[in-house]
Amino acid sequence: MEAINRIDNYPKADVQLWGKGYRISADSEEFQRYLPKDPAELKGLDRKIQTISWGSLLESLYPLREAEVAGQQCVLFDASDLLSVSFAKTEDRHRRPSLVLTTCIVAIDWRNPQLGEITARAVALSSRLATAYADTLRGNPENVGKQLRENSFLTSRSFNLGEEQPDRTAEWAHVISAVTKWNGITGISTPRLLSLGANIVLGTKYEAERAKQQSQVDGFFDARDRDIKVLSDRLKLWEPRPQPSTPTREEERPAHSPSPVSSSLGEPTYQPSPELYWVAECLQQLTNSVDRLVGVATDILERVTPEKRKR
């Protein structure tokens, strides 16, 4: 009974599944959401994933080996949820490389001392499902497409985190402990998945500074010091709030109990000053264009080089 209680102590996670090759939520076979079929089921951070521009992100994952793709991690945060995102490699019906994405969203309380463990289990679940569903979707079997269309692929999107073996590829307890110190963190991610909305790199300082040239990076998690090293002035340490005599509802939260994203969904708290906004925009567009050019050039080089080797 004790074991059963332990399992029940963990929150449930709702999953999403994305892939290509079937027409489920879009009238094409391009990368799209398979689960849930009904967008009304999506909430909070779940909805944020719907607005991602997938092209360049997926392109950057295709050249990677299966293990490298599976090693990419991204956890996004807001005041009340965390969302873990995982990818896995598969093949379409023509045996061309394809990708599967799974997410799992968990309602969280930032004061929960078990938050690191919950995160580790959420990461484990999204990662395990991505790998499992990559096998299931390999070759786009007809019966799987039928089940997805008829909404019988899963009996429920809700999974019990209590049954998961926590992910150990990162020290999630330390990661979360570091995240809770800072105001303005939208998520933590390996460099390739930063475009999903995270602003902290799960990697080295070198990787973070390199990624900063393409994405908004405000820091990185230093695995050696088990702390977040800040790379911009957009992150602010949470200050203990003065204790009012009669706390308002908003201030009932303990003095130091952060919800890293204090502004609206997925947006960092920092905004450039209005005068400089258009300059920043232009610079960002320029940077993006150069990045795309570099990316295309790199891809061409990577494709040409093996050809040369073969010859």
Add this chain to the structure above:
Amino acid sequence: MKVDLHAMLPAGEWANLQILNQTPGMMADKNWALFAKAKRIRDGGKAAFIKFIVAASPQAGDTTLLVTSGDRLKDLYERLKHIQQRGATVPIVSLLDIQHTESGLLIAMEEVTPLRDIIDRGEAYHLSTKILRDLDPDADGNGWHHFDVCPNNIGLLPNERCVLIDVESFYLEAEGKYNISVPAWKPFRAPRGLVVAVQVQLGTGRIDRSVASRKLRFEVALAAAECVLGPIPLTGQNLDRPIIDAWVANADATDPAVVFWKQELLAAVETAIFPPLQELRERLESAIKSELEPTGAPLVQLSSLGSEPLEAAGVVTSVLPSVLPQSEWFKEWTLVLPMVHALRAGRLTGKQIIEYRQVLQQLASRHPSQPDVWNELLLVVISFEKNPALALSLVTEALQHIPDSDELIRMRNIIQKWARERRHGSH
């Protein structure tokens, strides 16, 4: 009726579905069921065994209709749903999914290792007391019955808990009785007196609590005896003294567990009754212990390695004696095997690893010519404790007893290099 399990099972819930062609048992023999293995994607990704009982057509024969008619499958579905709700309070394999459709009944359960396989491999000795403990109907209150307990229908879960499989034979008590819908069992595994008592009651379609308990005790005890004595010789006749004599004749007469089971079985075939299983288990443990105590120095008690974490880790501790004799290396090594597995599964805490190493050291002092114990010791010290000085001392000691072992010589060279590097690194 052709059943396509691939189409029937939600692909998001099940992975790696493999249809099995042959499994033992009545259902497979009569083509009444399809069997498959799969990975359950939910619940942490457990390996599962799937049985799909095909609903009989109304034109089927009487026997087929008795077992697989639509009505029977509906009743079975209801019964299994109730059993599923009881969870771990009854000793049945976890029922992961139960679906009833017009085409039949699908039962998905956690995959187990059948006790029959473990007995056939000669590796079940340590499970004798465990079966008496885990399958004791009197342990957690009455209220359940399995009508066909035998090594084919007992399974060992990955956490080493013994559970009952063949879930269609599992019943919950209703008003002091069990409604046995399909009275399929193995009367040749019971003495005549018990068979008669059961058959008389089956005439009414129900057996009462006392007969059910007597039958269950007998069948569980017999399976526990097979763990020590090996498979019972089948003659097709009811169990009697000559069968017991023939069975025990192949076992080691100096083994206290063999002596114990011989006495108990001979008494039980005469009376057709086994005592309560807890009493039986305590006497078996005591017999093993008292036989072993006079020899050798006491070992660290494995059961004292922190009972709570070890229980949680599913490590068998009940049969491990507090002392080990100087002879019978194989039996002693068998007793340590659960710890071997627990170590590799990462289920031991740091403190337990140290205590496990101490047990191995004492085992090595008793059996210094056995390479297995040295190899295990070195594994613990090198990979888990990461102690080069101790590893060097142990491998040197091992080589004094087994000087020609190339493996140990190679290990010593590696450990020496490691110890040197560690020394230089620390300065």
